[in-house]
Amino acid sequence: MSDEAPSKNEKSTSPTPTCDAEKTDDQMVAAAAAVLQIQENPPDIFKLDVDCCEELFEWLSIKDLHSFGQTCKRMHRIAGIYFRQNYPGAKTEFRSDGIYYDSTRLDGFMEFIDDISIETYDSNLLAYIGKCKSLKAINFKFLDKGLKFDMISEVLAKVENIQIIVGELKEKDLELSPNLKRLIVNWSCNAYLLFKLNKCPKLEHINFPPIEGRFKGMERFFEQIPNIQSISIDWRILYANKNGFLQSNAKLDTLIISLRDDEVDETFGSILNELHDRGFYKRLHLLQMDFAGGRQQSIDSFASLRALDGLLIANIETDVIWPLMQNLKTIVIGDFNDFDLTTLPSKLPMLQRIDILLDTTMDVIRAFIRWSKDLKQIRIKSTIEDVETILDLTSLNKERAKLAAASKVIIYVPEDVFLAKKFAGGVSRSFIEIKRFESAKSDLFYS
Structure with missing residues (x-):
């Protein structure tokens, strides 16, 4: 043309x-x-x-x-x-020869990209990133000595989300991002900057460093960031600083805790419930990242949490008897071994979203479609080999229609699966719709 x-x-x-x-x-x-x-x-x-x-x-x-x-x-x-x-979920990445999403080069969309990952500094970086006029989020996988924040100050002035996996953040760097709303940093080298966050007046979310021991002045910590809405923190750090949190005047919307199975003891539920009762947070998200975890004791403890809203569980042991979780709305499941996922809908009456990271079956999807009335999203991240059998839309739509007052369910799948269904007969029915995984925006709970 x-x-x-x-x-x-x-x-x-x-x-x-x-x-x-x-x-x-x-x-x-x-x-x-x-x-x-x-x-x-x-x-x-x-x-x-x-x-x-x-x-x-x-x-x-x-x-x-x-x-x-x-x-x-x-x-x-x-x-x-x-x-x-x-495509809000399409995470792009800068490489030495251009900008990519997976193996697809997307240099032509530079001015429309709002979220990018940078693995390391390269001489071409400044030229590329300078053309990304819409950037709102940057993930520095490795912030090395070759790249300094003041080199990209014009971009940082508009950025709202910054994540640094490896690398050191300096106090002056905070001043370059006046619109910063979300900050995820490896604080190990500079935890003192936690008490310099007044330089980011719009900050809404931060993570706490995985450093053992107490932070002095924790009861006054949140006074410097009045707009804070959520924090992510390791359970050991929260436990060590529980008194400071209990004495603070913070009123968070969401508390995100990462933990291992062996860290769940008899004090776990009582501390988190007390923090909730005092108004420290409204909703609780747990990230159980222990691939050897998922034991009965820890899952029973999770069920005792009154404000549990989201749960990421990396592993579920086969013989677990899942307890009732009355308020849980989101669950992300990794390896479920031989655990029968079809038993979950009756135990999660308020469920609105389920993410299945590994292979699944038609029986599992059908169970949630048939019994989870409030369900709105199913996200399937792994490749689906038998598309026609597992995602039989006509059959699933009939199942959903049987459930009184049921909401419409969107099933997010990899792009190849979406296109296969699109060309094979459509991706939408009255109660069921299929969309690309990349069209679902990632959030603080799961990305």
């Missing part, structure tokens, strides 16, 4: 859409669409309105969408905005 320069008459009647970061997506799409409509003798595909373009994009892989967007400047704008709006 050609992208010839407009004539003088066209210039006088239609401004060419710009990549002004201040414009909303809707404004940018409208501007691009306006140019398409008035172009003299455009190719037939340019006669399609934006809604038709978006319907076409539904049939494309991310790789094909990116290729489509490289045909001309106008389609680049429409495809790029569609990518930003419809």
Whole structure:
């Protein structure tokens, strides 16, 4: 397709859409669409309105969408905005030769990418990241000595989420991100910065460092970050500083705790329930990351928690008898061995979302569809070999229709599975819909 320069008459009647970061997506799409409509003798595909373009994009892989967007400047704008709006879960990564999502190079969408991972410093990094005008989140997998925050200060000024897995954050770096809302850092080298967070007045979420012992002044810690809504913390750190938390005036929405099975004792439930009763937090998310865990004692302790809202469990032992968890809304399951997942719906009456990280069966999906009335999402991250058998939409839709007052369920699957179902007969029924995993936005609880 050609992208010839407009004539003088066209210039006088239609401004060419710009990549002004201040414009909303809707404004940018409208501007691009306006140019398409008035172009003299455009190719037939340019006669399609934006809604038709978006319907076409539904049939494309991310790789094909990116290729489509490289045909001309106008389609680049429409495809790029569609990518930003419809692929919030597509985590992109900077590499030495470009920006990628998995094995797909996405350099053409740089100005539309809002979340990127940076593994290490490279001489090409500054040129690439400078073109990412929409960035809201950066994950520094390894912040080495070659990259300093002041080198990308213009980008950091707009960033809202920063994660540093390995590397040292400096006090002056906090001042470069006045719009920062979420900060996840390896604090081991500079835990003192926890008490310098007043430099980030909009901060809503932080993690606590995995350092043994008490933090002095914990009862006053939250006064410096009045907008804080959630924290993530290792259970050992919370236990060591429980008195400081109990004495603080913080009112969190969500408390996220990571722990191992052998750390759950008789004080576990009582401390967390007391913190909840005093108003320290409203909702509790537990991340049980122990792949040798999932024993009966720890799961029974989880059931005693009055505010348990989300649970990530890396392993469930085969002989566990799952207790009633009255308020649990989200569960993420890793290895469940030979544990029968079909028994869970009756034990989780408020469940709204389940993520299954490993292989699953039609019986498991059918059980949740049939009995979990409030269920809204099923996320299946692993590859599904027998797509037709496991995701028989007609059969699942009939099961859902039997459940009175049941909500519609969206099943998120890998892109290859989504496209296979799309071409095989559709991805939507009245009670069931299939979407790409990448279209589900990651959150603090699970990413």
